[in-house]
Amino acid sequence: MLIAFDFDGTLSDSEMTVLLGGEQGVADEMADITERAMNDELSYAESLRSRAELLRGLSEREAERAFGRVALRPGAAAVIDALRDAGHTVAVLTGGFERGVARALDDAGTDVDAVVANRLPTRDGTLTGDVEGPLIEGTKDETLAALADEVGVGMADTVAVGDGANDLPMLEVAGLAVGYEPKPAVEPHCDVVVEAMAELRELLEERGVL
Numbered sequence: 001m002l003i004a005f006d007f008d009g010t011l012s013d014s015e016m017t018v019l020l021g022g023e024q025g026v027a028d029e030m031a032d033i034t035e036r037a038m039n040d041e042l043s044y045a046e047s048l049r050s051r052a053e054l055l056r057g058l059s060e061r062e063a064e065r066a067f068g069r070v071a072l073r074p075g076a077a078a079v080i081d082a083l084r085d086a087g088h089t090v091a092v093l094t095g096g097f098e099r100g101v102a103r104a105l106d107d108a109g110t111d112v113d114a115v116v117a118n119r120l121p122t123r124d125g126t127l128t129g130d131v132e133g134p135l136i137e138g139t140k141d142e143t144l145a146a147l148a149d150e151v152g153v154g155m156a157d158t159v160a161v162g163d164g165a166n167d168l169p170m171l172e173v174a175g176l177a178v179g180y181e182p183k184p185a186v187e188p189h190c191d192v193v194v195e196a197m198a199e200l201r202e203l204l205e206e207r208g209v210l
Contacts, residue, residue: 001209002153003083004144004170006162007094007101007117009038010180011080014070016100017051020120023062026054038164040185045136048095052120056129060122063099070100075197077110082201082210089113089151093143095135095166113151116143141169159209161200162186176207 005011021030030051037047055063083090091114092101098117105111118133134143140160148158160167160174163182171177171189178200179190187193194200204210 001088001157001159002091002144002148002151003088003159003209004091004093004140004147004161004174005112006140006164006167006180007092007104008096009163010161010167011072011076011092012070012104013073014100014104016067016070016096017055019066019069019100020055020058020063021051023066024055024058029054037166038183040165040168040183044095044166048118048131048136052127052131053129055120055127058127060125060127063120063122063127067097067100067103070104072104072108072110073197075201077108079197079201079204080110080112083204084113086210088209089147089153091116091144091147093135093140093170094118098133114147116147135166139169140167141173144170144173159204178203 008015015034018027018030021027033047033050036042037044080090090112092112094117098119101115101117118131118135121128121130121132156175158174159176160170161178161180163180165185177191179187179193181195
């Protein structure tokens with residue numbers, strides 16, 4: 001099977017752009033834009049570009065400090081490891097940033113089979129205010145389908161776990177749609193809702209995934 005996780009708000013209770021915004025003194029503005037996007041009040045692409053622009057001029061050193069504070073939720077690494085040990089493919093699909101995902105996985109002593117994420121380009125040691133990557137305009141349903149095809153798994157044998165509006169496309173096409181503390185706009189589209197990694201593990205055991 002293929003199990004695809006969102007990152008911010010799902011595998012991690014951190015919000016990368018808010019942590020980055022804290023280094024820039026714009027954390028409140030970041031949190032407001034993020035919340036509006038996750039509740040489907042603002043297009044994800046528009047919100048991501050707005051947040052990246054707020055980070056223009058942030059030094060790479062400050063960005064690395066923020067990424068170093070990104071952490072997996074308690075129990076997340078154990079769920080990832082159990083899924084991979086069971087022979088499943090585990091992917092992270094996030095509009096967040098590669099560097100933060102990599103740091104958090106590394107710090108937790110775990111890894112996944114694929115990370116599809118965005119990047120914050122730099123010039124002369126500072127962030128340019130732009131954002132690059134496959135999940136700005138691109139949607140998670142297309143990404144999930146491409147990954148499933150790549151590993152030879154039918155969509156019925158996919159599980160998507162997410163919380164926000166930008167997760168809706170993959171939740172709607174996955175064989176099993178799991179909301180992790182989902183936003184109100186997202187919950188009606190979930191087959192099941194969990195509020196802790198222990199609950200998620202129990203669900204996966206009940207469904208015969210683990």
